[in-house]
Amino acid sequence: MPVNQDYMKKRFLLAFATLFTSVAMAQQDAPKAIYYAISFPNAAHHEAEVTITIPQAPAEPLLLRMSRSSAGRYATHEFGKNIYNVAATDVNGKPLQLTQVEGDVYKIEDHPATVKVSYTLFGNYTDGTYTSIDLSHAHLNMPATFMWVAGLDKRALTFQFNDLEKYGWHVATQLKHEDKNVYSAPNMQYMMDCPTELSDYKVTSWEAVNPDNKKLKISLTVHSDDSQEVIDNFGKMVARMTQEEKAVFGEYPVYDYGEYTFISDINPAAAGDGMEHRNSTCITIPAPKVGGLENRLLGVFAHEYFHSWNVKRIRPKSLEPFNFEHANMSNELWFAEGFTQYYGELLLERSSFVKLDDYTWTIASLVNQVLNTPGAAKYPATQMSRYAVYADAGVSIDPNNNANDYTSYYTYGGAIALALDLRLRSDFNLTLDDYMHQVWISRGKVMKPYTVPDLQSDLAKVTGNAKFAAEFFKKYIAGIDKNNYEELLAKAGLVLRRVDPGKGWAGSLAATAARGRSGLARTANAEGLPIQSSTIMGTPVYKAGLDAGDVIMKVNGVAIKDQKGFDDQLTDKKPGDKLSVNYKNRTGDHETTITLEENPNFEVVTFEKAGKTLSKEQETFRNNWLQSKVK
Secondary structure: OOOOHHHHHHHHHHHHHHHHHHHHHHHHHOOOOEEEEEEEEEHHHOEEEEEEEEOOOOOOOEEEEOOOOOOOOOOOOOHHHHEEEEEEEOOOOOEEOOEEEEOOEEEEOOOOOOEEEEEEEEOEOOOOOOOEEOOOEEEEOHHHOOOEEOOOOOOOEEEEEOOHHHHOOEEEOOOEEEEOOEEEEOOHHHHHOOOEEEEOOEEEEEEEEOOOOOEEEEEEEEEOOOOHHHHHHHHHHHHHHHHHHHHHHOOOOOOHHHEEEEEEEEOOOOOOEEEEOOOEEEEEEOOOOOOOOHHHHHHHHHHHHHOOOEOOOEOEHHHOOOOOOOOOOOOOHHHHOHHHHHHHHHHHHHOOOOOHHHHHHHHHHHHHHHHOOHHHHHOOHHHHHHOHHHHOOOOOOOOOOHHHHOOOHHHHHHHHHHHHHHHHHHHHOOOHHHHHHHHHHHHHOOOOOEOHHHHHHHHHHHHOOHHHHHHHHHHHHOOOOOOOHHHHHHOOOEEEEEOOOOOEEOOOOOOOOOOOOOOOOOOOOOOOEEOOOOOOOOOHHHHOOOOOOOEEEEEOOEEOOOHHHHHHOOOOOOOOOEEEEEEEEOOEEEEEEEEOEEOOOEEEEEOOOOOOOOOHHHHHHHHHHHOOOOO
16 A cells, blocks of 8 residues: 555654654753852861752752762761751751751751752861862862762752862863863762862873774873973873773773873872772872872872773672762672782883882782781681771771781782782683683673672683683682692792791781870880780781780890890891790780791792793793783
């Protein structure tokens, strides 16, 4: 039957008009963005004034709160303690009743359609978690800066940064730039992932290209006392490092708005930290400046940039979505942080910023953490990952027993990555790069959050050996078995050996001249050597009964005043020798005997340095592992 062309044309026009009307109505019905304005009239005293305008507020009571945790941090941080003068009004300034129902939660029972909330924010700590305000900058970590409305987390948000011209500040952020000093985020989760630096920073940028020929921009912003020339040269080094990281995965991530930004504060007033975000990273380093310290600073940049693949896109399911009301626990941090730790250092070696003899020190530190710490001996990597809710810059101040019950998931995971890399190379003619690329394709690129079984599945897929993958995860991830690092490192012509063979060793006293967590204070006139924190299980000093709170007075009859005095008593001593120790604590004066042992810690040196012959096979293995992959 012939088609009536006029009829079909009318149907098409009617359908198009209906669709256009529906889209227009949807846009009209979309709730208006919540509007934030932040000003700095008292920056000299570390204060900001924040105003939040909430249009189209729901009829029920409004709950506003400060966060208790921060993206990339797993422990709690009570940000609510640093806001005060909290008040609520209508658009005309008429006060509304506001009740503080919890330390960081405020309720407005009765309110009009538009509500304004204001507060004073204090911030004086420059790192990846907190906020810092002074005359030189406003360093804003969003969870520590902005209250948010419970239940309205899907609403779009707009931010107005005031007083920029007053202080000569510019804005470095991954928020979307809308107009002049106005920026936006599509929702609360996105906003929380957008650290913002307001300062007279210096910036250098470069273009990167993906295999599909799509271009992206990477910018390095640095708030420091360096010249533009220094920052430009450092930018070239960072660019070299980013290329090496891209070679692992085969491509750069697709960054929102086509740009990735390093937001860095490098000055003596900053705290040491690095905090990854989806399209940026916040790096703070307490160094006098960049110039002259470039190679020492690069490690943080390498680690944090690797996170733009691993953690921000290759994302643990346990962290999706991130909960800003309490700590965020994960079984997967040995991979998310630990494998990143391994690659951060490895890629500096591949980029030729670190020499092999220096990199062997890094390898040794990983091996010692997994072979010579009580935590790794007793607990699997998954359990140490879960402990992050206490260990990741947590806010408790009482003493803990971490020396005996915890090993960092950074180094624990880094040691596992090292072993897996060497085993894939020797047993399968594959590399850890191949595995990471597989995880990227299966999980990160498609933004499919993973679990530990997913990582095992990807290892089985890349090796074609499900039995190997199952055994590796059972022994080394869920279990406490340890790889044979001596054998694995020998394949690359590296020797794993004891640091002080044949010499007497007592173990660490964790004794310092500063106030420790035990509450003991070491003063210039105090007698003896105080032990500031738990001695390590299995060491000679632990076996002798010495622990935090004890003060060593004499060793073999010689008065001890400091750590050097104690160490001097070990000179020329051998394993099996004994030290007579007089010490005191709150229960009185005591005497014990330390029986010295050989230091169980390892060092790693090249075959060449150890006086051994490097075979051609070992040389090839080492080169394939450590040489640049940038083509």
